[in-house]
Amino acid sequence: MSDIMIKVEQVGKSYLIGHERQQGYTALRDVVSQKIKGAARGIQNTIRGKQLIDGVEVEEFWALKDVSFEINRGDAVGIIGRNGAGKSTLLKVLSRITEPTTGRITLNGRVASLLEVGTGFHPELSGRENIFLNGAILGMSRAEIKKKFDEIVDFSGVEKFLDTPVKRYSSGMYVRLAFSVAAHLEPEILVVDEVLAVGDAEFQKKCLGKMKDVSEHGGRTVLFVSHNMAAIKSLCSSAIVLEKGNTAFIGNTSAAVNYYLQGKTDNQHQKIFDKEYDNNVFTLHEININAQGKTVDEPIDEYQVLEFNTSVTIKNDDADRLHVTYVIKGEDGTDLFTFSHINGGLKLKKGINNLKCIFPKGFLNVGSFYFTIYIIKDAKETVFTETDIFSAKVQEGEREIGGWMGKEPGFIKPIFEWKNN
Numbered sequence: 001m002s003d004i005m006i007k008v009e010q011v012g013k014s015y016l017i018g019h020e021r022q023q024g025y026t027a028l029r030d031v032v033s034q035k036i037k038g039a040a041r042g043i044q045n046t047i048r049g050k051q052l053i054d055g056v057e058v059e060e061f062w063a064l065k066d067v068s069f070e071i072n073r074g075d076a077v078g079i080i081g082r083n084g085a086g087k088s089t090l091l092k093v094l095s096r097i098t099e100p101t102t103g104r105i106t107l108n109g110r111v112a113s114l115l116e117v118g119t120g121f122h123p124e125l126s127g128r129e130n131i132f133l134n135g136a137i138l139g140m141s142r143a144e145i146k147k148k149f150d151e152i153v154d155f156s157g158v159e160k161f162l163d164t165p166v167k168r169y170s171s172g173m174y175v176r177l178a179f180s181v182a183a184h185l186e187p188e189i190l191v192v193d194e195v196l197a198v199g200d201a202e203f204q205k206k207c208l209g210k211m212k213d214v215s216e217h218g219g220r221t222v223l224f225v226s227h228n229m230a231a232i233k234s235l236c237s238s239a240i241v242l243e244k245g246n247t248a249f250i251g252n253t254s255a256a257v258n259y260y261l262q263g264k265t266d267n268q269h270q271k272i273f274d275k276e277y278d279n280n281v282f283t284l285h286e287i288n289i290n291a292q293g294k295t296v297d298e299p300i301d302e303y304q305v306l307e308f309n310t311s312v313t314i315k316n317d318d319a320d321r322l323h324v325t326y327v328i329k330g331e332d333g334t335d336l337f338t339f340s341h342i343n344g345g346l347k348l349k350k351g352i353n354n355l356k357c358i359f360p361k362g363f364l365n366v367g368s369f370y371f372t373i374y375i376i377k378d379a380k381e382t383v384f385t386e387t388d389i390f391s392a393k394v395q396e397g398e399r400e401i402g403g404w405m406g407k408e409p410g411f412i413k414p415i416f417e418w419k420n421n
């Protein structure tokens with residue numbers, strides 16, 4: 001029997017996007033004509049079984065194009081790339097949720113997918129009933145499901161709510177049970193998207209351990225999409241980097257992560273946005289970092305005081321209920337720390353906000369750092385998030401001849417106050 005579990009050959013997936021035509025002035029007869037044409041096109045597409053598109057002008061968008069790779073039995077493979085690179089589309093095609101537009105996919109085994117919270121769950125059914133429903137969808141007999149039932153419930157930690165309709169579950173409870181079902185009902189191929197980010201840290205650790213176990217000892221194939229490079233490196237032996245729907249790199253995990261992160265390093269420590277992040281709540285104008293007294297064009301080193309700046313316009317009257325939070329991770333994808341202006345007692349105002357955060361001298365070690373931004377409302381509701389929206393590179397500072405010239409261990413090296421009494 002072949003060891004190839006997944007074979008993807010020149011797969012592409014396209015979508016049709018409708019656009020309204022922008023004009024300074026449109027006569028009534030033109031509006032009526034456009035609506036009639038749109039309705040006629042909709043009828044034709046319905047008859048032909050094609051996608052229904054709103055809008056006057058139609059554009060073809062390729063979410064995936066000419067993607068090819070093979071994955072063997074027992075491999076744990078990471079899928080990484082920026083937002084919009086095609087990661088989730090690839091998993092949906094592999095999970096047979098959507099058909100590819102071009103190319104061919106060969107799957108040698110049952111596939112269990114966890115692409116979003118509650119995938120495959122019926123909201124009106126209880127947790128117990130959904131375990132059996134999911135097992136049946138995977139082709140398991142009732143006896144096989146009952147054999148694994150106690151193990152699934154124990155792993156999920158939702159025993160107390162097992163006979164409660166899952167529509168009353170929190171997102172965390174949803175994902176705990178959904179992952180437990182997908183991982184324990186012994187599919188040959190397990191497909192997991194970033195959905196694990198919903199769970200708490202302890203459960204994420206359990207999930208990664210379970211996926212590693214089913215891959216290394218169970219001989220099952222795991223595909224894992226995540227923006228957490230540390231998790232990718234911990235779990236996966238190889239990885240695929242997607243860029244704009246294409247396979248940019250395929251290889252061992254360390255090389256793939258380096259390729260992905262190096263492609264995001266920016267020597268100019270400034271990012272100016274032109275309507276990329278503009279909605280009815282806020283407009284993000286600029287993010288930059290510079291050494292105090294220097295410009296953003298100059299390199300920054302480990303011994304400088306750094307100024308981290310964010311320029312954002314808040315459009316709502318409840319601006320003081322919003323706050324901007326950043327998570328910084330190191331070049332291997334490890335989350336290092338979180339910081340926000342709200343911790344300093346500073347509130348946002350309606351209109352332009354120019355936020356400045358001071359990193360003390362010597363705080364960041366030599367290396368590359370990646371910033372994920374969150375805009376949060378009432379300290380609990382995430383309004384906006386963008387992973388790796390900004391990057392900074394810290395160089396070695398001037399050191400005495402004869403001293404250590406390499407990078408010291410760790411991502412940060414704060415300067416503490418010392419005393420010798």
